[in-house]
Amino acid sequence: MAVVQSFRLKIIGRLINEKPLILLTLIYFLFRLSNLTRLPIFNDESIYLHWSQIITKTHHYFYPALFDGKQPLPIWLFSLAGFFSSNLFLAGRLTVVLIGLGTTIGVFLTARRIFDRKIAFWLALIYLLVPYVFFFERMALMEGMLNFIAIWSFYLTFCLLEKPRTKLAIILGVILGVGMWIKSSSIFFVFLAFLSLLAGYLFKKKNRRYLIVTVYSLIIFLFVFVPLFLHSSYRLIAQKDLEFRLSTGELLSFPLNLWLRNLRFYSSWLLFYATPFLLISGLLGLRKNYLALWFFLPFLAAIFLSRQPNSRYIVLMTPFLVLLAGEAFRFLEKRKPFFIVVFVLVVIPCLFYDLIQLIKPEKFFNCFPPNQAILVDKSQYITNWTSGYGVEPVVEYLNRASKEEKILVGVRLDSGNPESAIFVYLLKNPNLEIFYYPLDKPSIELLTSSEFQYKAFIVTRDNQLGGMDNYLEEINKFYKPESKNYVGLYQVKKIE
Numbered sequence: 453m454a455v456v457q458s459f460r461l462k463i464i465g466r467l468i469n470e471k472p473l474i475l476l477t478l479i480y481f482l483f484r485l486s487n488l489t490r491l492p493i494f495n496d497e498s499i500y501l502h503w504s505q506i507i508t509k510t511h512h513y514f515y516p517a518l519f520d521g522k523q524p525l526p527i528w529l530f531s532l533a534g535f536f537s538s539n540l541f542l543a544g545r546l547t548v549v550l551i552g553l554g555t556t557i558g559v560f561l562t563a564r565r566i567f568d569r570k571i572a573f574w575l576a577l578i579y580l581l582v583p584y585v586f587f588f589e590r591m592a593l594m595e596g597m598l599n600f601i602a603i604w605s606f607y608l609t610f611c612l613l614e615k616p617r618t619k620l621a622i623i624l625g626v627i628l629g630v631g632m633w634i635k636s637s638s639i640f641f642v643f644l645a646f647l648s649l650l651a652g653y654l655f656k657k658k659n660r661r662y663l664i665v666t667v668y669s670l671i672i673f674l675f676v677f678v679p680l681f682l683h684s685s686y687r688l689i690a691q692k693d694l695e696f697r698l699s700t701g702e703l704l705s706f707p708l709n710l711w712l713r714n715l716r717f718y719s720s721w722l723l724f725y726a727t728p729f730l731l732i733s734g735l736l737g738l739r740k741n742y743l744a745l746w747f748f749l750p751f752l753a754a755i756f757l758s759r760q761p762n763s764r765y766i767v768l769m770t771p772f773l774v775l776l777a778g779e780a781f782r783f784l785e786k787r788k789p790f791f792i793v794v795f796v797l798v799v800i801p802c803l804f805y806d807l808i809q810l811i812k813p814e815k816f817f818n819c820f821p822p823n824q825a826i827l828v829d830k831s832q833y834i835t836n837w838t839s840g841y842g843v844e845p846v847v848e849y850l851n852r853a854s855k856e857e858k859i860l861v862g863v864r865l866d867s868g869n870p871e872s873a874i875f876v877y878l879l880k881n882p883n884l885e886i887f888y889y890p891l892d893k894p895s896i897e898l899l900t901s902s903e904f905q906y907k908a909f910i911v912t913r914d915n916q917l918g919g920m921d922n923y924l925e926e927i928n929k930f931y932k933p934e935s936k937n938y939v940g941l942y943q944v945k946k947i948e
Contacts, residue, residue, distance in 0.1 A: 492840025521692020629676025737779030
C-alpha cells in the first residue's frame with residue numbers, strides 16, 4: 453500500500469512539474485478541435501478516407517494505397533479510426549489532431565532541451581498557433597503525421613548526441629522506419645539523423661558509443677522499413693514519386709527557370725503562412741548551424757526536386773523554423789520590451805488567421821496578398837473542383853431522401869471530390885446504394901423505367917454527366933465560393 457501511495461505521489465509530482473505541458477495540451481485541443489469539420493472535405497482527404505473504407509471491407513491492407521503509389525500506414529490509421537465513429541470524415545481528422553499533439557509536445561521537449569522551460573512553452577504555443585501548421589494538422593492528410601516524424605527524429609538524435617543510449621537509438625530507428633511507411637519525404641530525416649550520429653562519432657574523439665547507437669538505429673530502421681521495401685508493389689511508390697519530383701536527367705539539364713519559380717512559391721508560402729515576423733525570427737537564429745540543417749535540407753530539396761510546387765511539401769520545416777526562432781527569443785528575453793513586441797507581432801497575426809480558419813475558412817486565403825502561390829492554394833482548397841464545398845448540401849439532401857425509402861446514387865467512375873466523398877459520407881447508410889456511371893443502355897433503361905421502384909440520383913463534378921443528359925432532371929447546383937465550379941445533383945427521370 454505504501455508503495456502504491458509513493459507511486460501516486462510521484463506521478464502527481466511529475467504532473468505538477470509539467471504544468472506548462474498540461475496548459476499547452478488544453479490550449480492545443482481548444483484550438484484544434486473547435487469547428488474541426490468547418491472546412492469541407494478536401495479532394496485528397498476524400499480519396500484516403502475512401503481507401504480506408506475499402507481496406508475495412510476487403511481486408512486487402514496494401515490495396516489500394518500501395519497500388520496508387522502511396523504508403524499504406526496513414527490509410528490503416530484512418531481505417532482503424534472508422535471503427536470508433538460513424539462519421540469517418542471527423543474520425544480521420546481527429547486521428548491527425550491526436551498525432552499533432554505529439555508534435556507539439558515534441559517541440560516543447562526539444563526547445564526545453566536547447567533553451568529553457570519558459571522559452572520552450574512560448575515556442576510550443578507559437579508552433580500550435582502557426583497558420584501553416586494549424587491548417588494542415590486539422591486535415592486527414594499525411595503532413596500532420598510527417599511533422600510528428602520530423603520533430604521526434606530530431607529530438608531523439610539530439611538526445612543521442614548529448615548522451616548515446618541504446619534505448620533511445622532503438623526508438624529512433626522505429627520512428628525513422630515508421631516515417632517511411634507514411635511518406636517518402638521521411639527520407640530527409642533518415643539521412644539527417646544518421647549523418648548527425650556519424651558526425652558525432654567522427655568529431656567527438658571517435659567515441660565508440662556513437663558508432664554503436666548508429667548501428668542499433670540502422671538495424672531497427674531496416675527491420676521496420678524492409679517489409680514495405682520488399683513488397684512486390686513498392687516500385688509503384690518510386691514511380692509515383694517521379695510524378696512529383698524531377699528525374700536525374702531533368703536535374704542535369706539545369707532547369708533554372710523551374711528552380712526560380714519553386715523558390716518564389718516556397719518563399720511566399722513560408723512568408724505568409726508562417727507569418728513574416730516568425731520567419732524573420734527564425735532566420736535570426738541560423739547561427740544554430742545544426743538545427744538550421746534540418747530546416748534547410750527539406751527546403752532546398754523542395755526547390756531543386758519539385759516538379760510542381762506544393763505548399764504541403766514544406767510543412768515539415770515548420771517545427772524547425774519555430775525552434776530557430778528560439779535563438780532570437782532567447783536574445784530578446786533579456787530586453788523585455790523588445791521580447792514583448794516581437795512576441796505580440798508573432799502571436800497576434802497567428803491568432804487572427806486561426807480564428808478566420810475556425811469561423812470562415814473560405815476567407816482564409818483572402819487575408820494574404822493575392823500572389824500566385826496563395827492563389828494556387830485558394831484554388832485547391834476553396835474554389836476549384838478539388839474543394840469540398842458543395843458536397844455536404846448534396847449529402848444532406850440524399851440523407852433526407854433516403855429516410856423513408858431506399859434510393860440509388862450514382863457517381864462518375866473517378867476518385868476525389870465529389871465521387872470519393874459520397875462514399876465517405878454515405879456508404880454506411882442502409883437505405884442508400886451507390887453505383888458508378890456512365891451506364892450501359894440496359895442499365896439506363898432499367899433506371900428510367902416507370903416500373904423500377906427505386907428513385908435514382910446522380911451526383912456530378914461540374915457538368916460531367918456521362919452522356920446521360922437526356923435522362924436527368926436537375927435538382928440543384930451547389931457552387932464553390934467565388935467559382936464557376938459546382939457539385940451537381942440530378943434525379944433520373946422515369947419514362948412511361
